[in-house]
Amino acid sequence: MKLRERREQCRAFRNATDAELRRQLNELYRELFNLRMRHATRQLDNDRALQNVRRSIARLKTIMRERELARALQAEGDHV
Numbered sequence: 725m726k727l728r729e730r731r732e733q734c735r736a737f738r739n740a741t742d743a744e745l746r747r748q749l750n751e752l753y754r755e756l757f758n759l760r761m762r763h764a765t766r767q768l769d770n771d772r773a774l775q776n777v778r779r780s781i782a783r784l785k786t787i788m789r790e791r792e793l794a795r796a797l798q799a800e801g802d803h804v
Contacts, residue, residue: 725776733780737787745788752781 725733737745756777762768 725779730783734783734787737784742788742791745784749781749784749788752777752784756781 737748740748756774759768759774759777763771763774768774
């Protein structure tokens with residue numbers, strides 16, 4: 725995945741709602757499962773696809789965690 729594609733993907737993740745992020749995470753996990761099955765049966769042409777999907781999952785989870793921490797920090801500030 726090229727740098728421009730990664731930036732666009734991150735931008736799309738950041739602009740998505742929490743529900744959309746969860747749906748995309750589910751889709752990425754399904755895609756990873758399918759890629760692993762194709763890899764195990766030697767039907768996968770591009771081994772790099774596994775790495776790209778794993779990294780996309782990591783990016784998505786990072787954004788979800790950032791939002792979670794921001795909400796916690798905001799809630800903490802509201803109680804003070």
